[in-house]
Amino acid sequence: MRLVLLAALVVHVWAALRLARLSRQARPVSYDKQESLVFSYASRTMFWGGIIVGIFVVYHLLHFTWGTVHPDFRYGAVYYNLIVGFQVPLVSAFYILAMIPLGLHMYHGLWSSLQTLGANSPQYNRYRRPFAAAVALAVAVGNASIPVAVLTGILS
Numbered sequence: 001m002r003l004v005l006l007a008a009l010v011v012h013v014w015a016a017l018r019l020a021r022l023s024r025q026a027r028p029v030s031y032d033k034q035e036s037l038v039f040s041y042a043s044r045t046m047f048w049g050g051i052i053v054g055i056f057v058v059y060h061l062l063h064f065t066w067g068t069v070h071p072d073f074r075y076g077a078v079y080y081n082l083i084v085g086f087q088v089p090l091v092s093a094f095y096i097l098a099m100i101p102l103g104l105h106m107y108h109g110l111w112s113s114l115q116t117l118g119a120n121s122p123q124y125n126r127y128r129r130p131f132a133a134a135v136a137l138a139v140a141v142g143n144a145s146i147p148v149a150v151l152t153g154i155l156s
Ligand code: HEM
Pocket: 002, 005, 053, 057, 060, 061, 064, 065, 076, 078, 082, 095, 102, 143, 144, 146, 147
């Protein structure tokens, strides 16, 4: 499973860099004016959003997989590690905040990948944005609810 996750990460970064290079080659001279209605905030922050999510994942592995930055890591005790880990308010705040770039990254990524897969016709276009927004929001809010539940004592 870890090899699959690692391979997915490598392929994702490689594809993103290749796409950015192809895009630059297709239009070496940048636009005079960026049309903010067309290029949403989420689409313009894909690069830095991706870097922040990458930093989050490194911290997350140090926290819950290797336990290096965990106050009392116990190998294999996933539930215990989660509760003790999120009882540190600063750590929980970091996880909750990290869900903003993750949500934006997923929102634009989902919308854009559906277009790549061919869902780009008047018939589907009006559903693509709400669909991507709903999935990204569900993941971001769902993830954030875990540290919130620990901090408020719902999970203990
Ligand atoms: C607040 C939200 C999240 C919670 C509560 C959470 C919880 C956890 C926990 C408890 C583990 C350790 C499992 C174990 O000990 O076996 C883990 C591992 C991991 N998580 Fe998360 N996670 C969250 C968000 C994310 C996000 C957004 C990503 C990716 C962008 C992610 C990627 C991973 C990876 C790659 C591992 C390592 C799996 C391994 O050990 O091989 N997590 N997570």
